[in-house]
Amino acid sequence: MLVTINDLLTPDELAAARQLLAKATWVSGAATAGAQAAQAKNNQQLPEDAAELPALRQLVLQALNRSPVFFAAALPLKVLPPFFNRYSGQSNAYGFHTDSAMRLAPDGSGGYVRADISATLFLSDPDDYDGGELTIEDTFGTHSVKLPAGSLVLYPSSSIHAVTPVTRGQRQACFMFLQSMVADPGKRRLLYDMDMALLQLRQDIGEADAVIRLTGTYHNLLRRWAQT
Numbered sequence: 001m002l003v004t005i006n007d008l009l010t011p012d013e014l015a016a017a018r019q020l021l022a023k024a025t026w027v028s029g030a031a032t033a034g035a036q037a038a039q040a041k042n043n044q045q046l047p048e049d050a051a052e053l054p055a056l057r058q059l060v061l062q063a064l065n066r067s068p069v070f071f072a073a074a075l076p077l078k079v080l081p082p083f084f085n086r087y088s089g090q091s092n093a094y095g096f097h098t099d100s101a102m103r104l105a106p107d108g109s110g111g112y113v114r115a116d117i118s119a120t121l122f123l124s125d126p127d128d129y130d131g132g133e134l135t136i137e138d139t140f141g142t143h144s145v146k147l148p149a150g151s152l153v154l155y156p157s158s159s160i161h162a163v164t165p166v167t168r169g170q171r172q173a174c175f176m177f178l179q180s181m182v183a184d185p186g187k188r189r190l191l192y193d194m195d196m197a198l199l200q201l202r203q204d205i206g207e208a209d210a211v212i213r214l215t216g217t218y219h220n221l222l223r224r225w226a227q228t
């Protein structure tokens with residue numbers, strides 16, 4: 001399931017993020033990729049010791065936390081600290097790859113976080129660069145995603161995906177991985193569809209008895225399927 005969230009960042013947040021990124025020093029992106037992905041990866045990334053990184057991460061996590069659609073679609077259990085990347089010049093593409101299933105937890109415990117969902121938050125205006133489409137293969141075919149700055153796409157970490165070469169300008173983005181309370185993408189999709197339909201029903205007919213009962217069923221399915 002691909003879910004896009006338009007305008008996740010406010011214009012002020014987007015401007016603040018860009019200002020921070022303009023000051024940053026970029027390094028090769030290969031460091032955070034698994035062995036297979038590293039061979040396909042040719043972009044740049046903010047290093048873990050970048051002075052701008054804590055403020056950037058806080059800005060993005062804050063925006064995620066206030067988005068009800070993000071919660072409904074991802075059912076997030078653990079969101080790993082976001083990364084920031086840039087495609088331009090000779091470092092301009094990321095060939096087809098799959099994201100690692102397990103990523104080291106950032107708390108220093110030595111434990112792992114399972115990557116169920118990957119997310120890309122676009123930070124450059126699409127008119128400012130050519131290419132740079134996020135191409136995602138799923139069971140319904142291949143999708144090409146290039147969103148307005150400040151908008152986010154969620155997609156299964158299990159998918160094969162790529163970023164096509166940027167042939168003009170630069171594409172800056174934030175990307176992240178998260179573990180969902182509901183590991184199975186099929187169950188997650190059922191819950192998301194039901195939640196969205198209930199939202200619509202509530203708008204259309206209010207808190208009718210059947211809406212209350214169906215809402216109860218949604219939460220009972222979540223209780224049954226979620227792991228915390």
Ligand code: NI
Binds near residue numbers: 098161
């Ligand atoms: Ni990836």
